[in-house]
Amino acid sequence: MTQTGGHDVLVSAEGVFKHFPIRQGIVFKKEIARVHAVDGVDLTVRRGETLGIVGESGCGKSTLARCLAALHPVTRGRILFEGTDITTMSAAALKAFRRDVQMIFQDPYGSLNPRRRVGSIIGDPYAIHGLADGAERKSRVQELMELVGLNPEHYNRFPAEFSGGQRQRIGIARALALKPKLIICDEPVSALDVSIQAQVINLLKDLQDELGLTYVFIAHDLSVVRYVSDRVAVMYLGRVVENAAGNELYGGPRHPYAAALLSAASIADPDEAERAERIVLAGDVPSPIDPPSGCRFHPRCPKARDRCVTDDPELVAREGDAADHLTACHFPVGRGENLAGEHAAIAQVSTEPDLPEATP
Amino acid sequence: MTSLSELEPEIVPADAAEQRVRGRSPLQLAWARFRGDKVALAFLVILVLIVVFALMAPLWASWTGHPYAATFPKTGLNASGQPIGPSKDFWLGADQLGRDVLVRASYGARISLLVGVAASALASLVGVVVGVLAGYVGGALDGVLARVMDITLALPYLLIAITLAVTFQVQSVAGSLTMTIAVIAFFSFAATGRIIRGQVMSIKQKEFIEAARSLGASRWRIMFVDVLPNLVAQITVLASLLIPTSIVFESTLSFLGVGVRPPMPSWGAMLGEGSEVFQTAWWLLVVPAVLLLLTTLSFNLLGDAIRDAMDPRADRQSGGK
Numbered sequence: 001m002t003q004t005g006g007h008d009v010l011v012s013a014e015g016v017f018k019h020f021p022i023r024q025g026i027v028f029k030k031e032i033a034r035v036h037a038v039d040g041v042d043l044t045v046r047r048g049e050t051l052g053i054v055g056e057s058g059c060g061k062s063t064l065a066r067c068l069a070a071l072h073p074v075t076r077g078r079i080l081f082e083g084t085d086i087t088t089m090s091a092a093a094l095k096a097f098r099r100d101v102q103m104i105f106q107d108p109y110g111s112l113n114p115r116r117r118v119g120s121i122i123g124d125p126y127a128i129h130g131l132a133d134g135a136e137r138k139s140r141v142q143e144l145m146e147l148v149g150l151n152p153e154h155y156n157r158f159p160a161e162f163s164g165g166q167r168q169r170i171g172i173a174r175a176l177a178l179k180p181k182l183i184i185c186d187e188p189v190s191a192l193d194v195s196i197q198a199q200v201i202n203l204l205k206d207l208q209d210e211l212g213l214t215y216v217f218i219a220h221d222l223s224v225v226r227y228v229s230d231r232v233a234v235m236y237l238g239r240v241v242e243n244a245a246g247n248e249l250y251g252g253p254r255h256p257y258a259a260a261l262l263s264a265a266s267i268a269d270p271d272e273a274e275r276a277e278r279i280v281l282a283g284d285v286p287s288p289i290d291p292p293s294g295c296r297f298h299p300r301c302p303k304a305r306d307r308c309v310t311d312d313p314e315l316v317a318r319e320g321d322a323a324d325h326l327t328a329c330h331f332p333v334g335r336g337e338n339l340a341g342e343h344a345a346i347a348q349v350s351t352e353p354d355l356p357e358a359t360p
Numbered sequence: 361m362t363s364l365s366e367l368e369p370e371i372v373p374a375d376a377a378e379q380r381v382r383g384r385s386p387l388q389l390a391w392a393r394f395r396g397d398k399v400a401l402a403f404l405v406i407l408v409l410i411v412v413f414a415l416m417a418p419l420w421a422s423w424t425g426h427p428y429a430a431t432f433p434k435t436g437l438n439a440s441g442q443p444i445g446p447s448k449d450f451w452l453g454a455d456q457l458g459r460d461v462l463v464r465a466s467y468g469a470r471i472s473l474l475v476g477v478a479a480s481a482l483a484s485l486v487g488v489v490v491g492v493l494a495g496y497v498g499g500a501l502d503g504v505l506a507r508v509m510d511i512t513l514a515l516p517y518l519l520i521a522i523t524l525a526v527t528f529q530v531q532s533v534a535g536s537l538t539m540t541i542a543v544i545a546f547f548s549f550a551a552t553g554r555i556i557r558g559q560v561m562s563i564k565q566k567e568f569i570e571a572a573r574s575l576g577a578s579r580w581r582i583m584f585v586d587v588l589p590n591l592v593a594q595i596t597v598l599a600s601l602l603i604p605t606s607i608v609f610e611s612t613l614s615f616l617g618v619g620v621r622p623p624m625p626s627w628g629a630m631l632g633e634g635s636e637v638f639q640t641a642w643w644l645l646v647v648p649a650v651l652l653l654l655t656t657l658s659f660n661l662l663g664d665a666i667r668d669a670m671d672p673r674a675d676r677q678s679g680g681k
Binding site: 027069071094098099101102103105106108110111112113114115116125126129150170174178306 | 454566567568570571572573574576577578585586589590592628
């Protein structure tokens, strides 16, 4: 299903499912439902590239990231890291895997232990893997602090004594300590001020050039993703709906959801913003507890037909696209097509109070 | 110009020392806040005096010439056999057997402080271990440990303590002391354990725990290195508040005659014995009662002060200083 096109693939997810059970009862907890957080994702990450993952809140981006980092056991599917399936790894192999894959977290306040000194936090990877002790660890930690633009003399300070941007740099230093091959960034800048965002993103890009890192970069800010990513995957309700090179996706999205998402991004130029057509979708994101049949997007899609209700579209290259431009849609958006004026050919329920219900 | 260059070496180091921001640990900050609490400092002094009073027990005995278990029917009791009140020989009076109340209260302070601190330490240790395991490991282990704690809290502790004392008939002082400490710890650990369990469950959701997991840290390392340091404040407060509870618990047991065995004095036992004749000999109740009150009050206020000092947010809510 996924086409690698001869590229050096570092990670590939094959049909990954992650469901969270909802249980009820005090002693005998009975599963009454499950949240389909990640529901059949195929994805490849090539060595040295940045793969951006975008989508609304609750679409499963962060859960997917945690599955890729082996923090959540997957419900079904395989995740291959350098050809080895991490979902069935032994504890020892998993520990070795953790040296190669690191995470940078969203919340610069929550991701650092407030009761420990910065030097000890950044030195943690060395302590856990028994790589460096005492003076050697300290000098390595100070090198890392310098690398990410922190004052090495602040080794003995507590996280509370740093600003949000500095804390995120601490998180980055910790992630770099073991010289990982892959870094999964889970919304690394969304909790920061815009001016600090640029600093942190540029730091990440510089480090990538310097150290040859591979990133999986999760964000909901489309312009940030566009700036950092070589390829972008768009997620909706636990699925990847479109996966393409960044400029291709931003130039001409093929999936109606991707098109709507991109049309909602703010445009800096007011003249262009005037010309841009907003695609307003009907209704809300359905509950991931009971996702829609067929194409997940059919209850809100302006191009929905009867087939979308029953047939689940595959994530494949569509006619006229590059081989690695994958779209999961029966009726992809054509070049120059105006989605804003289209109406679905099926009944759709709007949850917005003022709008009249769409007629079949 | 020469005067300036002469001054320079004096000014520069002072300036540099001021500019260097020292990273103060949470404990240093807590101590700084604690020092600002005048009431707590006053009760800390009272507590220190009580500890000194307890440590001086053998000295009181040798100065007055009244060992704690010795009876003095000739000097301690008046002609009609009633205990004499505070006087030159018996500074705080004598009890109905003619024993020195001052000396006995001093030995009683040793028992109370020992039982209070030891039972609190034991209960806190067990409570923290159980709470951290239940909260962090979760699953079936949590189910078992949480139910055990619920059951412990629901047990009628006095009935069980009396039953244990009667069943085992411990006669030695050391044996009864150990038994008392164990009984108190057994009935106190669950309160600590439940609070710690809840704290751990909330800490477990923090991203820094996930970060430690993604670094490859083992379960045990995460519990010790990442979870425990975040519990230091709670543990300190809970343990310090458990001391007065344990002291009162010990007094209750001794009052009922199932605590520390006679002739070893204990405040609870003194209250129990004194209550029989308090109409004629008020000092038999007042001395141990005041000591008990002061000790528990000091520990409670100190516990509150430690909580305020360790949790600056609570301080701000109450208006701060």
